[in-house]
Amino acid sequence: MSDTAAQEAKYKKMVETPIPKLVVSLAVPTIISMMVTSIYNMADTFFVGQIGTSATGAVGVVFSLMAIIQAIGFTLGMGSGNYISRLLGQRDHERAQQVASTGFVTALIVGAVVAVLGLIFIDPLVRMLGATETILPHARAYAQYILIGAPYMAASFVLNNILRFQGNAIYAMVGLTAGGVLNIILDPIFIFGLGMGTGGAALATIISQFVSFLILFYNCQGKGGGIKVRFTSFKPCWSIYKEILRGGLPSFYRQGLASIxxxxxxxxxxxxxxAAIAAMSIVGKVFMFAFSILLGFGQGFQPVCGFNYGAQRYDRVLRAFWFCVKVGVILLAVLAVGGVIFAPQLVELFRKGDAEVVAIGVVAMRWQAVVFPLSAWVTMCNMLLQAIGKGTKASILAMARQGIFFLPLILVLPHTIGLLGVQISQPIADVCTFLLAVPLTVSVLRELKQQMYLQPGYDPETETMSPAEETAK
Structure with a gap:
């Protein structure tokens, strides 16, 4: 099949396949990718947890550094991907290839700058990230390897999103899953077999991430009718960066604030x-794994949303949004019940026999589980706003959970009500974010519905475009 024929087939798939079938087909590979990524993040915590409480705390401390690298990758990746999906909906393949290549090369450059600066100032860096004197040696050993891998780790997030937003989630899954499985295999070998301790976990991570990077780059060479990432297509101009930033800054705020x-x-x-640092790190990793399922499902929605918005199929954008909200709420409600019931067992999985860590972690986990279903609405709202280019609203919502609401709470509550303040700051922030997301998104949903009504060929009885109009488009 020629490139043109493959691209046309991809277009028809994205604008004609029934919404539930299309979203699920794109979401399943992404869910697997996100779960594997979370599993190997938890694998580091699990294996390092065998060394001691301070080592477990070190993984939690350096996780904020990894969040900074992810922020770079997601900003450029989500921004490029959102723009690419709209361009493909408009059938502008040449511009889409320029955007993809520009986002990729820029991630390599920015990641290299972070690596150099981080390695030069590594001790002040890990202290700033929250390392205590007992955690510092473990955190330094872990961080130095993560910094070495920063350029290609950031670029991998871009490649992953470029594949996803074209509707090629299966190719993204292959790259991420291969790296994740390799990480789980290498962790015990490097940590215990070679006696590298905490540093061994980080070395296993960057080797695995490099393998993922190579596979993802190979898969970004026109597979499945997709566009090609080429160094020769790198075009660092403001018109491209403006659109990348419009779609990517919400991810930067979200990931950057996650680090802060x-x-x-x-x-x-x-x-x-x-024990408190270790407990909160464990709870964070467990909920990250649970949330990765929702995130993967939502990321199956984003290319459908962006592609159909670019093709002016607003009826399909709305149907996809409400389908994902319903599925997301049910999914997180089930996981929340499991979190409340099995909280002790989940925390003990990482620090068995450490009664203090378990006691602190169980309280935090149960509070978080109670409000967990609210994240379904917030996440889908954020993805909708980001995918259709509503950058300002998407940015406000992205900053809300771990910035606007969480930061004041975590700075105030521990000083006023002690350890409980640490444990309940995030759940309270989640409730506040939900209340903010409702008015922010309802106005956009009304706007989309009005645009749908004005489309030629709109059928008010079925709330879809007529087949005749669809054929004409």
Whole structure:
């Protein structure tokens, strides 16, 4: 099949396949990718947890550094991907290839700058991230390897999103899953077999991430009718960066604030001992795994949303949004019940026999589980706003959970109500974010519905475009 024929087939698939079938087909590979990524993040915590409480705390401390690298990758990746999906909906393949290549090369450059600066100032860096004197040696050993891998780790997030937003989630899944499985295999070998301790976990991570990077780059060479990432197509101009930033800044705010909030969480938990830092790190990893399922499902929605918005199929955008909200709420409600019931067992999985860590972690996990279903609405709203280019609203919502609401709470509550303040700051922030997301998104949903009504060929009885109009388009 020629490139043109493959691209046309991809277009028809994205604008004609029934919404539930299309979203699920794109979501399943992404869910697998997100779960594997979360599993190997938890694998580091699990294996390092065998070394000691301070080592477990170190993984939580350095996680905020990884969040910074992710922020770079997601900003350029989500921004490029959102723009690409709209361009493909408009059938502008040449521009889409320029956007993809520009986002990729820029991630390599920015990641290299972070790596150099981080390695030069590594001790001040890990202290700033919240390392105590007992955690510092473990955190330094872990961070130095993560910084070495920063350029291609950031670029991998871009490649992953470029594939996803074209509707090629299966190719993204292959790259991420291969790296994740390799990480789980290498962790015990490097940590215990080679006696590298905490540093071994980080070395296993960057080797695995490099393998993922190579596979993802190979898969970004026109597979499945997709566009090609080429160094020769790198076009660093403002018109491209403006659109990348419009779609990507919400991810930057979200991921950047995740890093800052983790630092503040570690600093807030620090006065209550290494057990508190370790416990909150464990709870964060468990919920990240649970949330990755929703995130993967939502990421199956984003290319459908962006592609059909670019093709002016607003009826399909709305149907996809409400389908994902319903599925997301049910999914998180089930996981929340499991979190409340099995909280002790989940925390003990990482620090068995450490009664203090378990006691602190169980309380935090149950509070978080109670409000967990609200995240379904917030996440889908954020993805909708980001995919259709509503950058300002998407940015406000992205900053809300771990910035606007969480940061004041974690800075104030531990000083006023002690350890409980550390444990309930995030759940309270989640409730506030939900209340903000409702008015922000309802106005956009009304706007989309009005645009749908004005489309030629709109059928008010079925709330879809007529087949005749669809054929004409």
């Amino acid at each position: 909030s983790t630092i503040c969480l570690n600093l807030g938990a620090g006065p209550f001992g290494d």
